[in-house]
Amino acid sequence: MPIDFSPPITSLAAWALLAGVPAGIIALYFLKLRRKPVQVASTLLWRRSLEDLHVNSLFQRLRRNLLLFLQLLAVACIVLALLGPRMKGAVGHGARYVLAIDNSASMNATDVSPTRLAQAKTEAKKIIDGMQGDDLAMIISFSDRAKVVSNYTSNRSLLKKRIDDIEPTEASTSLRDALQVAAGLANPNKVGDVPEGVVASSVVAPKLLIYTDGGFPDVEGFQLGNIEPEVVVIGKAQPQFEAKAEEGKAAPPAPSNNVAILALQTRRNDEKPDVYQVFGRVHNYKLEDVDTEAKLFVIDPTKPKAAGTLRDAVAIKVPAQGDAAFKFDLPDVGATELEVRLLIEDDLPLDNRAFTLIGNPRKAQVLVVSAGNKYLQDALKTSLADARADVTSVTPDAAKGDAVTRDMAAGRYDLVIFDQFRPEKNPEANTLYFGALPPGPNFEKTKDVTGPTILDVNGSHPLMQFIRDLSVVLVNKATVVTELPNGSTALIESNAGPLAFVTPREGFSDTVISFPLLDGQGVNTDWVRKFSFPLFVFNALQVIGNARDSAGEEVHAPAQPVLLRPETINDTVKVTNPDGTGSELKRAPQGGFVYNDANATGLYHVNWTPQGTMTFAVNEFDSRESDLAPRGLVPEGTPASEADKYRIKIGFNPVNSARAVTEAPRDWWKPIALLALGVVLVEWYIYNRRVYI
Amino acid sequence: MAETATKPLLDAEFLVKLEQLELVSRKIFVGRMKGERKSKRRGSSVEFADHRNYTSGDDLRHIDWNVYGRLDKLFLKLFLEEEDLHFYTMLDTSMSMDFGEPTKLQYGKQVAAALSFIGLVNHDRVMLDTFSSGLDNGLRGIRGRSQMYRIVQYLDSLSAGGGSNLTAAAKEFAIKHTGKGVVVVISDFLDKRGYEDALRYLLARNMDIYVVHVLSKEEVEPELAGDLKLVDVEDDDFAEITVSAPLLARYKATLNAFVGGLKEWCTKRGITYIFTTNHNPFDKLILNYLRERGLVK
Numbered sequence: 001m002p003i004d005f006s007p008p009i010t011s012l013a014a015w016a017l018l019a020g021v022p023a024g025i026i027a028l029y030f031l032k033l034r035r036k037p038v039q040v041a042s043t044l045l046w047r048r049s050l051e052d053l054h055v056n057s058l059f060q061r062l063r064r065n066l067l068l069f070l071q072l073l074a075v076a077c078i079v080l081a082l083l084g085p086r087m088k089g090a091v092g093h094g095a096r097y098v099l100a101i102d103n104s105a106s107m108n109a110t111d112v113s114p115t116r117l118a119q120a121k122t123e124a125k126k127i128i129d130g131m132q133g134d135d136l137a138m139i140i141s142f143s144d145r146a147k148v149v150s151n152y153t154s155n156r157s158l159l160k161k162r163i164d165d166i167e168p169t170e171a172s173t174s175l176r177d178a179l180q181v182a183a184g185l186a187n188p189n190k191v192g193d194v195p196e197g198v199v200a201s202s203v204v205a206p207k208l209l210i211y212t213d214g215g216f217p218d219v220e221g222f223q224l225g226n227i228e229p230e231v232v233v234i235g236k237a238q239p240q241f242e243a244k245a246e247e248g249k250a251a252p253p254a255p256s257n258n259v260a261i262l263a264l265q266t267r268r269n270d271e272k273p274d275v276y277q278v279f280g281r282v283h284n285y286k287l288e289d290v291d292t293e294a295k296l297f298v299i300d301p302t303k304p305k306a307a308g309t310l311r312d313a314v315a316i317k318v319p320a321q322g323d324a325a326f327k328f329d330l331p332d333v334g335a336t337e338l339e340v341r342l343l344i345e346d347d348l349p350l351d352n353r354a355f356t357l358i359g360n361p362r363k364a365q366v367l368v369v370s371a372g373n374k375y376l377q378d379a380l381k382t383s384l385a386d387a388r389a390d391v392t393s394v395t396p397d398a399a400k401g402d403a404v405t406r407d408m409a410a411g412r413y414d415l416v417i418f419d420q421f422r423p424e425k426n427p428e429a430n431t432l433y434f435g436a437l438p439p440g441p442n443f444e445k446t447k448d449v450t451g452p453t454i455l456d457v458n459g460s461h462p463l464m465q466f467i468r469d470l471s472v473v474l475v476n477k478a479t480v481v482t483e484l485p486n487g488s489t490a491l492i493e494s495n496a497g498p499l500a501f502v503t504p505r506e507g508f509s510d511t512v513i514s515f516p517l518l519d520g521q522g523v524n525t526d527w528v529r530k531f532s533f534p535l536f537v538f539n540a541l542q543v544i545g546n547a548r549d550s551a552g553e554e555v556h557a558p559a560q561p562v563l564l565r566p567e568t569i570n571d572t573v574k575v576t577n578p579d580g581t582g583s584e585l586k587r588a589p590q591g592g593f594v595y596n597d598a599n600a601t602g603l604y605h606v607n608w609t610p611q612g613t614m615t616f617a618v619n620e621f622d623s624r625e626s627d628l629a630p631r632g633l634v635p636e637g638t639p640a641s642e643a644d645k646y647r648i649k650i651g652f653n654p655v656n657s658a659r660a661v662t663e664a665p666r667d668w669w670k671p672i673a674l675l676a677l678g679v680v681l682v683e684w685y686i687y688n689r690r691v692y693i
Numbered sequence: 694m695a696e697t698a699t700k701p702l703l704d705a706e707f708l709v710k711l712e713q714l715e716l717v718s719r720k721i722f723v724g725r726m727k728g729e730r731k732s733k734r735r736g737s738s739v740e741f742a743d744h745r746n747y748t749s750g751d752d753l754r755h756i757d758w759n760v761y762g763r764l765d766k767l768f769l770k771l772f773l774e775e776e777d778l779h780f781y782t783m784l785d786t787s788m789s790m791d792f793g794e795p796t797k798l799q800y801g802k803q804v805a806a807a808l809s810f811i812g813l814v815n816h817d818r819v820m821l822d823t824f825s826s827g828l829d830n831g832l833r834g835i836r837g838r839s840q841m842y843r844i845v846q847y848l849d850s851l852s853a854g855g856g857s858n859l860t861a862a863a864k865e866f867a868i869k870h871t872g873k874g875v876v877v878v879i880s881d882f883l884d885k886r887g888y889e890d891a892l893r894y895l896l897a898r899n900m901d902i903y904v905v906h907v908l909s910k911e912e913v914e915p916e917l918a919g920d921l922k923l924v925d926v927e928d929d930d931f932a933e934i935t936v937s938a939p940l941l942a943r944y945k946a947t948l949n950a951f952v953g954g955l956k957e958w959c960t961k962r963g964i965t966y967i968f969t970t971n972h973n974p975f976d977k978l979i980l981n982y983l984r985e986r987g988l989v990k
Contacts, residue, residue, distance in 0.1 A: 035922040035933055041789040041797075041912060042883035043925040045951060046932040049944040067919070687918060 018082065022075045029068050070683040077676030081669040095207060096152065097137040098182045098227065099124045102212035102234075103166055104143035104173040105558065105625040109213070111236040111257060111347040117168050120211035120234045127209060128159045138185065138206075139163060142178035143171035144559050148185060170350055170601055171559030172622045173216040179650060182208050183224055210648075210655075214631030215624050218649040231648050231657035235630030254629035255287040259318060259344050260351035261294075262621055266338070266358045269329070276358040278328040280340055284318035285627055291317050293343040294326045299355075301337055301605060301615065305580055308339055330358060337603050337615060351626045355603050355617035364389040364545030365412065365567070367429075369399040370419035375517055375528035376434070379537035389415075389541045396421045410569060411592070415545040420516050430508050430544040435479070435516025435524070442485035442503070443512075449478050452494035452515075462543045463502065463511065464491055467532040475499065475525045478515035507592070509544060556618045558601055564593040564616070568608045578602025578618075632657040707803065710976045711810050711841075744768040779874025780812040780819045781900075783866060784848075787825040787857030788926040789883045793909025793971040800907055801879040802848045803975040808877055809844045811979070813837060820870070821847060824862030825855035828869070856927040857884045863891035867898050877903040881912075882955060885928075892964060902964040905978075906955060909971045915944065 040046070101124055107117040124139070131137060131154065139149040139162055150162040205226045213235040235256075263281040284290045293315050297308030311330070318324040330336070335357065342352040366389045370376060380391045392413075394404055399421065408416060408427030416427045420435040437443040457470045470492060480497035484490065491500035491511075503510045516524045527533050546565050556562050564585075566573055575595050576582040579602075588594045598604060598618045606614045620626065632648040634657070647654035747756060747767035757770045782805045790798035805821065812819040813835065821844060822831035832847050859880065866876075876895055882888050882904075895902050923932045934940060952968055959966035967982050 035920050037922045037924050037931075038917065039926050040923045041792040041881065041909065041926065042885075043923050043930050043932040044883050044885055045912070045944060045947050046923050046934060047930075048951075049940060049947045050932055050934060 018079055021079075022072050025068070025071050025075065067683055067687060070679055070686070074676045074679040074683065077672050077679060081672040081676060083669075085668045085672070095135050096205075097127055097131070097135065098140065098185075098206050098208045099127060099137060099163075100140045100142055100146075100178045100182060100208060100210045100212075101149075101163070101166055102143070102173060102210070102215075103141045103169050104215065105170045105350055105620055105622065106173070106213050106215040106348065106628055107234070108168050108170070108350055109235070109258070109347040109628045111628060112234065115168070116213055116234045117166070120232070121163050121166065123232055123234070124163050124209070124211055125160055128156050128163070131156055138182075139166075140178050140181050141166045142173070142175065142181075143169045144174045144177070144557075145171070146174075146177040146181040148181060151185070169559055169599055170620060171599065172557060172625055173212070175210070175212070175216045175648075175650075176219045176222060178210070179208075179219055179222055179224065179229075183222075183227060212632070213628065214633075214648055214657075215627065217624075220649070220652060222651040224650060229650055229655045231632045231655050233630045233632045233657050235628065254631075255321065256285045256628035257347045258285045258351070258626055258628045259283070259290055259292065259342060259346050260285070260348070260620070260623070260626035261340060261342060261354040262323075262351075262623055262626065264340055264354040264356045264619060264621075266356050268332070274332045276330045276332055278330060278338060278340070278356060278358070280326045280354065282316060282318050282324050282326065282342065283623065283626065284320060284322055284324070285629070287320050289317060289319050290344065291315070295341050295343060296328045296330075297339045297341065299337040299339050299603060301603075301613075305578075311338075332358070335615070337617075339603075347628055348626060350601065351620045351622075353601065354619050354621070355601065356619075357603070357615050357617055363387075364414045364541050366391045366415045366417065366541065366545055367404070367408065367413045367427075368393045368417045368419065369396055369421045369423070370417070371396055371421075373419050373434075373518055375523075375533070376417070376419055376537070379528075379534040380541075382534050382538065385534070385538050385541055388538075389545055399423065411587075412569065414565065415540065417540075420518070426505060426508075426510070428508070430546075431510045432540050432544065433510065433512045435513070437479070437481070437512060437514070438503070438505075438510045443481055445482045446479050447482055447497075449480055449494075449496035451476060452478055452480070452496040452499060454492055454494050454499065456493040458489065458491045458493075461489060461491055461502070463536065463539050465539050466535050467539075469530050469532050470527070473525060473527045473530060473532075475515045475527070476519060477524055480514050481512075507588070511540065511544060555621060556598060556616060557622065558618055558620065559599050562595040562598050562604070562616060562618070564595055564606055564614070566593065566606055566608055566612060566614050568612050570608050573606050573608040576605040576607070578604065707806075711807065713976070743771045745771060778812075778815075778817040779870070779872045780808070780817045781866075781870060781874055781876040782808060782819075782821050783862070783876060783878045783880070784821070784823045784851070785825070785857060785859070785878075785880035786823045786829070786851055786853055787855055788853050789857060789881055790907075791853035791926070793911060795971055796853070797881055797907045797909050797971050798851070798853050800969075800971040800975060801905075802851065804879055804905060804907075804978060805877075806845060806848055807975060807979045809835070810838075810841055813841055813844075818874075819844070822862075822866060823851060824857075824859070824866075825853075826858045826861065828862040828865035858886065859884045859888055859891040860886055860894070863894040867894040870898070873899060873901075875901040875903065877905060879905045879907060881907055881909075888955060889958065892959070892962070896962055896964070902959075904955070904959050904964055904966045906952065906966065906968045907971060908952075908968075913948065913970055915941065 101117075101120050103117055107115065107120065109116050112119045128137060134154065136152040136154050137150075137159055138152045139159060141147050141149050149166060150159055153159060205228055208224070208227045208229040210229060210231045211234055212231065214231070214233060260283050261280055262283050263279070265279045267277050267279065269275040269277050278296065280294065282292075282294070293313055295310060296312040298311045299308040300306060312328045314326050314328065316324045316326050326340075328340075330338075338356050338358065340354045340356075344352060346352065366380070368376065368380065368391060370393060372395075377393070379385065380389065398404055405425075407413065408423075408429065409425070411428040413427065413429045415432060416429045417432045418434070418436050422433075422436045422439060424439060426439060431438065437446065452475055454470050454473060454475070457467065458464055459467070475494075478494075478496070478499055480494075480499065481501075482497065484498060484501055485503050488498075488501045488503040490498040491502060492498065492513075499515060500511070500513045503512065517528050518524055523529075564573070564575075571587045572584050573593055574582050575585050575597075577597070578600055583597065585593050585595055585606075593606075595604070595606075598616075601618050601620050604616050604618060606616070632646070632655075634643045634646045638646065644654040647657055649655065744757060744760065745768065747769055751769055755769045755771075757768050760766070760768045784798075784801050784805050786798060790796065790801060793800070809819045809821065816836065819835045819840075820831065820833055821835075823829045832844065835843055857880070859882070870876075876898075878892075878895070892902065892904070917934075917936045920935045921933070923934060925931065956966045956968065958964075967978070969978050969982070
């Protein structure tokens with residue numbers, strides 16, 4: 001390791017004085033102005049002894065005089081200590097380190113050998129190796145969630161073992177989570193979990209070292225407290241400095257050696273209902289065009305690990321840093337599990353595969369509580385709606401009965417439509433109210449309005465998809481809430497208040513249309529005669545009724561919770577991972593099943609008794625993770641004023657970053673000064689104990 | 694050092710040891726009747742030993758006239774040796790003896806006192822001489838146990854002083870004392886003129902010579918360190934030394950050569966040599982070493 005010096009004394013005179021000390025000792029030794037006189041009985045024997053030694057006595061003395069040698073050694077040590085030698089170690093002393101290691105999907109990339117995660121571990125272990133006795137380190141691994149791998153400890157072997165134990169994930173990256181954990185646990189001011197015997201000190205500011213490739217958005221509006229962050233960028237590609245970035249034009253994204261499938265979807269061909277289409281989109285992150293082949297495999301659900309049967313292949317040409325689409329046509333042969341693979345070698349094999357399903361449509365279980373509403377019944381009987389929902393109709397009186405109440409409480413239905421009926425209790429299902437309000441204190445403050453004018457429609461909400469003609473709809477009477485409950489989204493705004501809104505409720509949502517469709521025998525609104533009404537009902541079946549054309553439509557990202565609504569009333573189902581391992585899953589209080597272990601991409605199978613199965617696919621589809629260009633490094637030649645542009649920002653503050661952690665010098669003057677003291681002690685001992693060499 | 698030199702020799706501890714010596718020396722006396730050294734006998738076994746026939750030339754004074762009267766034959770009465778044993782002690786009182794703890798002089802005094810005491814108890818004629826640069830006036834012809842106090846008094850009054858000149862002292866001694874006897878030389882023999890001539894003078898007197906070589910512990914195993922100027926107390930000669938392991942090794946070799954040389958020189962000439970340090974208890978020296986070497990029976 002290289003050694004440099006940082007002398008605390010800078011005055012030349014002081015150094016000259018210091019340099020004079022050993023010279024002075026030698027001079028004094030030679031001059032030897034005062035030999036200590038000692039009386040002896042006779043010098044007879046001494047004289048005889050000296051006769052032999054008198055030859056070369058000067059050098060003899062110098063060589064033999066251990067005390068002089070020790071004195072010079074002590075002075076040399078002191079001078080060396082004053083020079084302030086520092087060895088380039090990774091750390092200082094008495095320090096606290098928080099090592100945040102990114103184990104997201106992009107860290108699986110092999111652009112650095114063997115993988116980025118392995119590289120990050122190696123870098124992190126350098127810090128551990130450089131730790132001194134009183135240093136403490138804490139390890140956090142983070143992807144979309146942060147996990148404390150090791151609390152503060154000074155046990156280096158344990159820390160290294162914990163680092164080794166960090167597993168790669170296929171999840172996306174969220175630095176915010178890691179920062180929150182770090183700020184919460186590592187800030188000495190906030191520490192609540194300090195290991196025994198370790199005093200939390202606000203003097204030692206912990207250093208947060210983030211080992212990542214920068215595949216995450218800047219964390220804005222975050223206060224790290226007194227933690228000093230530093231990013232260690234893992235990854236090969238070096239960004240290029242764009243000397244003259246044009247105004248208003250973003251610099252082109254940095255290239256990386258990766259081609260990824262970013263989307264995959266299946267849909268029934270509208271013109272040929274017996275044909276399914278598999279769409280996909282491929283993005284090329286390289287600087288050159290890529291010719292590759294996308295292969296479609298049919299996976300046998302009974303052999304989840306097998307490669308599958310090749311069904312189709314298409315050649316695709318992906319332009320440099322551009323997209324290309326591919327499409328496969330498949331006849332409807334019932335539920336089929338599919339995998340698309342790109343025939344290409346790149347740095348991240350993970351995103352060269354994608355999974356989807358066809359067939360296996362799921363029908364929404366819908367309960368309609370209505371005294372009889374022909375418009376609503378008609379809207380639920382369209383051929384599209386019929387294909388997506390099993391509708392059960394009951395009268396309000398029947399709805400108060402035990403059987404229906406129990407079914408609603410047990411989560412038997414996906415969607416309950418209340419037509420001018422207010423239940424006493426919310427059902428364990430999504431609800432849609434026409435001319436009624438859900439039970440609860442949030443909906444007590446109401447006012448009756450007449451002839452409200454529709455001003456605005458929230459077209460971005462999935463429920464309002466394709467609904468264009470509401471501006472010409474007339475409404476006679478409505479009961480609007482004066483204040484929307486928290487978290488509500490207005491769907492239709494009028495001059496008198498919201499005519500339609502969606503309110504979340506413990507995992508479900510309540511959609512309220514605040515005007516009734518019927519008024520006695522006549523209509524209260526002419527919406528029921530517009531095209532948009534059956535469309536709205538269809539949207540409701542799709543969006544809040546959980547009806548799906550096929551299971552493949554829903555996109556699940558790795559490590560995200562997956563909400564399952566299997567068509568069963570069992571309390572447990574069995575979920576089988578792509579690798580074949582299975583686990584029991586209990587019904588959540590809200591009625592569905594929440595699967596939290598979908599960490600890998602692939603096809604997951606859900607089974608229940610007596611006989612039922614469903615499949616869902618987990619796909620990477622994350623352009624940030626697939627973009628392997630490391631972020632956070634300042635390219636060479638960047639002027640200082642431009643450098644911040646490239647840095648990762650935490651709370652608007654650019655964070656310093658480097659390929660490897662900046663080496664903090666390690667002071668060596670202490671042991672050297674101790675050595676000097678030791679030499680003086682040895683000298684004292686030799687002088688007093690008369691040890692001769 | 695000076696303190697122990699002025700400490701009275703006749704302290705209780707010392708006297709107790711002398712008393713013990715007295716008892717022990719009687720035993721020695723009884724047990725070794727046929728010793729090779731002659732001594733005067735008195736009491737019951739002293740007067741008569743045997744008769745033998747007269748031959749011409751015998752001293753008429755020794756004829757037993759009573760036997761002649763009865764038997765009409767001339768017989769000589771044979772007596773055991775009646776000659777006095779002269780017991781000389783030569784104690785070195787030069788400055789160099791004033792070293793050690795106790796000082797070599799003090800140690801020498803104790804040895805001299807003990808030997809004299811044994812001599813007195815055995816009715817020998819005890820003489821004490823001291824020397825430094827020359828022979829000093831000592832005690833002459835002390836006889837009888839009752840005179841022990843004189844010896845102790847005399848030894849007590851001695852103090853170290855002057856350089857050592859063993860040769861001159863021995864020459865003077867040889868001139869003064871003509872009689873046969875035993876001479877014990879107690880000295881450190883640290884005399885730059887050497888010891889050979891001195892011992893030759895004594896040898897010439899045909900005396901039974903015993904050499905008690907006293908060195909202090911500090912001389913045998915010097916505890917010195919650093920850069921020193923060693924000053925000789927007797928002649929102010931100095932040696933500058935820097936203490937180191939080789940020098941100490943060299944010193945010890947020199948010391949061994951010196952002691953060994955003296956011992957060899959003595960042994961060759963029939964001189965009994967006894968080496969001791971001031972840390973060797975003097976009573977042990979008297980009882981063990983001197984006895985082994987025949988000075989004390």
